[in-house]
Amino acid sequence: MSLLGDFLEKFYAGSKTFRTVHAIVEHQWHASKVGPSRHGEIGEKKKGKKRKKPRRELIEMWAMLPDSFRVDATRKFKGTEKTRTDVSQIDQQLRRTFDGDVEVKPARETPRRMSTNMPQDYRRHFDPGLIREFFHHMYLEENGKTELAGRECVRFRGVPLPGDMLWPHWLNTEADAFEFAADITHSSLLSIKALYYGKTIEKHEVIKITYDTPIEASVFTCEPTDGGMVKTANPIFEQVSLEAAIERVPFAVLCPANSVDTDWNLQRIHYHYARAKDPEYLTLYFFSSKVDDLKPLWVRIQAVEQLEDQEKFEWEKIQSNGRLFKLSDPKTKSGTRIVAFEQNGTHVYIYSSVSRSELLDFARSLEMIS
Known part of the structure; x- marks a missing residue:
């Protein structure tokens, strides 16, 4: 041997x-x-x-x-x-x-x-x-x-x-x-x-x-x-309900509008405590109801802009429905795209490997619920 x-x-x-x-x-x-x-x-x-x-x-x-x-x-x-x-x-x-x-x-x-x-x-x-x-x-x-x-x-x-x-x-x-x-x-x-x-x-x-x-x-x-x-020590994150998330954070929470027909279902929410350079934030995890689509999508919501990401990524600006979206697309088959936007002082970052059109459609569907 x-x-x-x-x-x-x-x-x-x-x-x-x-x-x-x-x-x-x-x-x-x-x-x-x-x-x-x-x-x-x-x-x-x-x-x-x-x-x-x-x-x-x-x-x-x-x-x-x-x-x-x-x-x-x-x-x-x-x-x-x-x-x-x-x-x-x-x-x-x-x-x-x-x-x-x-x-x-x-x-x-x-x-x-x-x-x-x-x-x-x-x-x-x-x-x-x-x-x-x-x-x-x-x-x-x-x-x-x-x-x-x-x-x-x-x-x-x-x-x-x-x-x-x-x-x-x-x-x-x-x-x-x-x-x-x-x-x-x-x-x-x-x-x-x-x-x-x-x-x-x-x-x-x-x-x-x-x-x-x-x-x-x-x-x-x-x-x-x-x-x-x-x-x-605070835990890194805590799983919370939507209602608890709305009560806990000082910024607005966004979800797909009820009037929008979407295949995305909210599965869980994590509240992340402020740590070192990171502020407190929420991560909302969505999964598609399509049987043949197992690609996850998650949304990070916080009160301040991620300045490091602005400097690290290339961003394409897209104006739609009176809102300014920024898209960073790695242009690779297995890559994860990012859509970022700000609404009434809340900064939103959406991550997924779905197509850019589907990701932008999801971003447009988000509205404030708190």
């Missing part, structure tokens, strides 16, 4: 290979867009934009299985190093933000609780459940042996299968291939490189690692810094 075959046989056997791990990972990535997303483009990106320099962060992580994890991610902001800390234990999760506040939230109660409570940076290298997802969506090909951080590793290449379901917070979506280095003794990925036409566009690489050494329990705590405070 090949070296990769030996590794995969041991990996899929599911045996525990370590009780504790302490690792330092170097993460580098291109801040500018390199190529098209495998999952389809969203909008038409502006061309000729100045390329940004690659970014770098140093990630230090500790784990004491089965339920204690800590990840410190350090990067530079305008020449000053700042660190974000994530601590996960069986009963709660803590995050110390770059500003020094500590956000507290209870651990998620799900059938796969331990995987979902692990920090994402840890899962990418050490969680067998997530690594199996990587392999499930790729062709794998061995590339020999290597040594990394003092560990003997098997190198192999992974090419995503057509229509892969690898989420962007797992692995780079612009990559057309990946190169891995896996610890032969322990079921861990010590190097993950995202490639585009043979060039590395993002990498997560372990530069130091120890297994099964004692870790003090105090590692899995964190306190506020820089005058920060402890506060309860």
